[in-house]
Amino acid sequence: YGQTSPAFIRIGNGIQHHDNGGMCVRTIACLPALTGQWLVRGGGAIKGNKGFLEHNKSALQRPDLLADKNTRVINMNELGKALLEANPPVKSLFVYTSNPAIVAPDGNKVRQGLAREDLFTVVHDLFLTETARYADIVLPATSSYENMDFYTSYWHHYIQLQKPVLAPYGESKSNTELFRLLAAAMGYDEPAFRDSDEEMIRQALQGHGNPHLEGIDFETLAERNFMKAKVDSYFAGRLATPSGKIELYSQAMADRGYPALPTYTPLLTDDAYPYRFIPGPNHNFLNSTFSNNDKHVKMEKIPRLHMNSADALAAGIADGDTVRVWNERGECELVVSVGENVLPGVVVSQGLWADAPQAKHYVNALTPDRVADMGGGATFFSGRVDVVKLAK
Structure with missing residues (x-):
């Protein structure tokens, strides 16, 4: 290099x-x-280039409305701990655009918290997810085909206006429409709670201070449907x-x-299990999205655990065996794929599979709910497990 x-x-x-x-x-x-x-x-390094499409997030998130307030903030990566241990306790939970019963770390703790009789839970979703099954109230959500929105990217330089192509199905509502209705029903009359989706997109495209979005406004975007940011191919100026x-x-x-x-800084070694566990994504799901779709499940076939040949030989495990993967947080059962595609001492699963009768493939039962060294991120890939062959 x-x-x-x-x-x-x-x-x-x-x-x-x-x-x-x-x-x-x-x-x-x-x-x-x-x-x-x-x-x-052609040289350098990149983590992401979404900064070229950076818009006015403050106009959408309105942090000014929380000024001088004592609103509690809880990291979703510590949701299980918060539901079981927070003081004062969390008494209500509103879930939208997420499925924490599958995606959140230390998942058995999360599900134990969701099962609390004194927790009032509302889930707004397009599907009856695993989390929705714990809800006191389930509200139907629209799909992206029924909403107005705008999309940017981690990688390409285009901003796209999403125009609805279907009427909302039944009584389903978008996130923003639901919040507008709730605000009105609860007596909040501040202007921010009445902004339409179009008005919020306009606000996001104004006052951003991003020269790469010069010339991109709602009217032009609505006419063209997508526009490209102004991107210089060579750095010049102050960092x-x-x-x-x-x-x-x-x-x-x-x-x-x-x-x-x-x-x-070495990884934490807070347990003595022999394998580093990496619950990575697969090709046909997006986190838990699509894992309830028969076509995607058939393409992905079955939940597997990839294991190095030397580790498998030492443990008496053969390709195709069903194994128990476990630690103090939980366990799951997966079919082993033995080979050289993972390092010795590491085992890798792929995908967050939907719950199914008699299935035991809930990999986030095994992951730690510690937060990373910076940014409060998850440590999904720093957990350790043991793997043993199950008798047929």
Whole structure:
């Protein structure tokens, strides 16, 4: 890498799911500075380029409305802990655009919390998800085909206006329409609760201070349906750091309690299980989305656990065996795929599969609910497990 030019690093999306994920990404991002590749065409490193399409999020999220308020904020990665241990206790839960009974870490703890008799739960969803089965009230949601919205990307440079192509089915409502109706029913009459979807998109495309969105407004976007950001192919100017330079030593990091220099921090070893467990995604689901669709399930076939040949041989496990994967948080049963596609000491599952009768493939029963070193992210990939062959 040090002697190749141009040399480009695509920083993947799995790294941050470890205890030391933030520092790992920061360290990798510094490598092009050491090699001089950050100013070489075709060189450098990238985690994502959504900044080209950065819009006015404050106009949508309205953090000013929470000013001087003591509103409690709970990290979703610690949802199980919050539902079982928070003081004062969480008494109500409103779930939309998520399925925490499948996707949240330390899932048995999450489900135990969702099952509390004194927890009032409302779920707004397009499907009767695993989480919806715990709800006191289930509200029907619209699909993207029935809503007006706008989409940006982590990677390409286009912003797209989504226009509804279907009328809402039955009594289903979009997230924003539901919130408008709730606000009106509860007597909140502030203007922010009456903004239409079109008005909110207009607000997002104004006052953003992003030169790459110059010339993109609602009228033009509505006419063209999609538009491309103005993107320079070569960096020129000041970096968005306090010094305007690349900061291998970061005083801002030090001020926030982090090491000022890129620093190796080993993963936590808080348990003695022999295998690092990586519950990765698969090709045919998107988190838990599509896992209830017969076509996608048939393409993915069955939940599997990938295991290194040397580990399998030592454990007396053969390709195609059903195994119990377990730790102190829970267990699941998966069919083993033995090979060289994973490292020794590591086992990898793929996909968040929907609950099914007699199925035991709930992989987030095994994942820790610790948060990563930076940003409060999840540590899905830092858990450890044991694997044993099940008798036929």
